[in-house]
Amino acid sequence: MATGEVDAVVVGTGPGGEDAAGRLAAAGLDVVAVEARLVGGECPYYACIPTKMMVRAAGALAEARRVPELAGSAQARPHFRVVADRISSEATTGWDDRAAVQRLESAGCRVVRGRGRLTAPGEVTVDLAAGDQEVLRARRAIVLNPGTEPAVPPIDGLDGTPYWTNRDAVAAIAAPESVLVLGGGPVGLEFAQVFARFGSAVTLVEAGQRILAPSEPEASEVLTGVLRAEGIDVRTGAGVNRVSHGEAGFRVELDGGGPVEAERLLVATGRRTDLAALGVDAVGLDASARTIPVDERLRAADGVWAIGDVTGHGAFTHTSVYQSPIAVADILGQESAPADYRAVPAVTFTDPEVATVGHTEKSASQQGIRVRTGSTEIPSSPRGWIHKAGNAGLIKLVADADRGVLVGATVAAPSGGEVVGALAVAVHAEVPVVQLQRMIYGYPTFHRAISAALEDLG
Numbered sequence: 468m469a470t471g472e473v474d475a476v477v478v479g480t481g482p483g484g485e486d487a488a489g490r491l492a493a494a495g496l497d498v499v500a501v502e503a504r505l506v507g508g509e510c511p512y513y514a515c516i517p518t519k520m521m522v523r524a525a526g527a528l529a530e531a532r533r534v535p536e537l538a539g540s541a542q543a544r545p546h547f548r549v550v551a552d553r554i555s556s557e558a559t560t561g562w563d564d565r566a567a568v569q570r571l572e573s574a575g576c577r578v579v580r581g582r583g584r585l586t587a588p589g590e591v592t593v594d595l596a597a598g599d600q601e602v603l604r605a606r607r608a609i610v611l612n613p614g615t616e617p618a619v620p621p622i623d624g625l626d627g628t629p630y631w632t633n634r635d636a637v638a639a640i641a642a643p644e645s646v647l648v649l650g651g652g653p654v655g656l657e658f659a660q661v662f663a664r665f666g667s668a669v670t671l672v673e674a675g676q677r678i679l680a681p682s683e684p685e686a687s688e689v690l691t692g693v694l695r696a697e698g699i700d701v702r703t704g705a706g707v708n709r710v711s712h713g714e715a716g717f718r719v720e721l722d723g724g725g726p727v728e729a730e731r732l733l734v735a736t737g738r739r740t741d742l743a744a745l746g747v748d749a750v751g752l753d754a755s756a757r758t759i760p761v762d763e764r765l766r767a768a769d770g771v772w773a774i775g776d777v778t779g780h781g782a783f784t785h786t787s788v789y790q791s792p793i794a795v796a797d798i799l800g801q802e803s804a805p806a807d808y809r810a811v812p813a814v815t816f817t818d819p820e821v822a823t824v825g826h827t828e829k830s831a832s833q834q835g836i837r838v839r840t841g842s843t844e845i846p847s848s849p850r851g852w853i854h855k856a857g858n859a860g861l862i863k864l865v866a867d868a869d870r871g872v873l874v875g876a877t878v879a880a881p882s883g884g885e886v887v888g889a890l891a892v893a894v895h896a897e898v899p900v901v902q903l904q905r906m907i908y909g910y911p912t913f914h915r916a917i918s919a920a921l922e923d924l925g
């Protein structure tokens with residue numbers, strides 16, 4: 468067993484960990500990055516990037532199908548292999564992280580392949596991928612960026628079946644004939660629409676009363692309508708009793724409904740962490756918790772910083788890479804603004820995109836804010852009306868009536884993720900609503916609908 472002392476050990480190289488390791492090494496620290504799977508983490512290999520390539524491809528098909536309503540005729544024959552090849556060659560290089568490892572190494576960082584865990588204050592023990600162990604003592608910092616794993620519910624019969632998670636679905640080389648997607652959150656919804664647009668018969672099963680549950684109910688409703696109109700069988704309030712798998716594929720027995728049969732079963736029921744395996748109790752943290760509490764400098768314990776999904780401040784790449792420089796500045800003893808999560812954008816890349824920032828009406832009320840809301844429908848906005856095919860959506864604003872500022876917004880619209888950018892600025896900078904009402908919004912853009920929602924706000 469090798470033992471060594473370094474300045475900093477980064478455990479897990481998701482987008483934030485990779486960034487932090489590179490920054491610490493560039494600052495002249497002796498850094499080791501420990502990675503159990505692929506340097507770069509979930510986002511480039513199994514999540515954001517490959518799924519958005521799928522969304523882009525499926526969107527092209529959807530646009531082709533809108534041609535008759537707008538421009539004549541077009542024939543689109545889906546061939547999933549085209550996007551599968553793009554994911555393999557352009558996004559993931561065949562799920563090979565050598566380029567990312569080289570980037571870290573050229574920044575002066577040593578990459579150790581294996582699973583790290585805290586074994587004492589300032590100490591990480593790595594079960595090396597090649598066997599054996601290495602003990603790393605960190606003189607200045609340990610940065611934890613372990614991310615999350617797909618959470619698989621304990622459904623009778625599920626274990627041992629060849630179900631998919633996002634990690635399998637992004638590696639698909641063909642769209643299944645039929646797929647049952649379990650979970651109506653962003654991940655399940657994006658895959659459901661992608662596969663449906665590529666010709667799969669899709670059933671989407673959500674145990675809760677609506678899809679995209681934490682979002683504004685109006686946004687869930689719009690999206691449910693769109694998905695159903697595209698032929699997706701959306702079932703809400705539907706628990707799963709039992710799963711079996713045989714030669715014909717999956718058979719899924721639902722509460723209050725007949726069984727559903729499908730070639731594939733995609734489990735997209737959230738994410739989980741395993742803090743016990745990470746050994747966080749060695750530094751006094753609760754190993755049974757789901758997240759690692761951090762302060763505004765991402766400090767988790769003496770000499771330990773945590774960044775990314777595990778901190779519970781939004782499971783997004785942009786949160787992870789936002790936190791990294793703040794943690795690094797703190798480690799290096801440099802000044803930086805503390806972390807501020809009032810305006811974290813979240814985008815579900817369905818069509819329409821459902822983008823949110825800050826509070827919903829409900830979460831703002833729960834915080835004791837005296838809420839005022841304003842909304843507008845995209846189809847009745849000038850751009851929505853021009854757009855016609857595929858124009859479903861709305862903008863809903865949530866204002867703090869006492870302070871006269873926006874505290875949240877939801878945009879369900881074509882390019883909703885872009886439109887929400889303007890509202891993220893408003894929430895982040897606490898721009899007075901009256902200023903927003905006096906602004907000029909380009910005509911006829913989708914974001915111009917913000918002015919109608921502001922008018923509705925009064």
Ligand SMILES: Cc1cc2nc3c(=O)[nH]c(=O)nc-3n(C[C@H](O)[C@H](O)[C@H](O)COP(=O)(O)OP(=O)(O)OC[C@H]3O[C@@H](n4cnc5c(N)ncnc54)[C@H](O)[C@@H]3O)c2cc1C
Nearest residue numbers: 479481503508509510514583613614775776782783784787
């Ligand atoms: C299907 C899907 C689509 C998504 N789409 C988007 C999107 O469009 N936009 C967006 O912002 N976010 C998206 N996300 C979320 C995004 O992937 C994560 O928020 C992002 O990867 C940041 O995660 P992270 O930095 O916490 O670490 P992760 O990316 O999860 O990486 C953590 C790394 O740590 C490693 N690791 C874990 N434990 C150890 C250990 N003990 N020792 C060594 N290594 C370890 C893991 O192997 C992994 O490589 C999506 C997620 C999914 C599942």
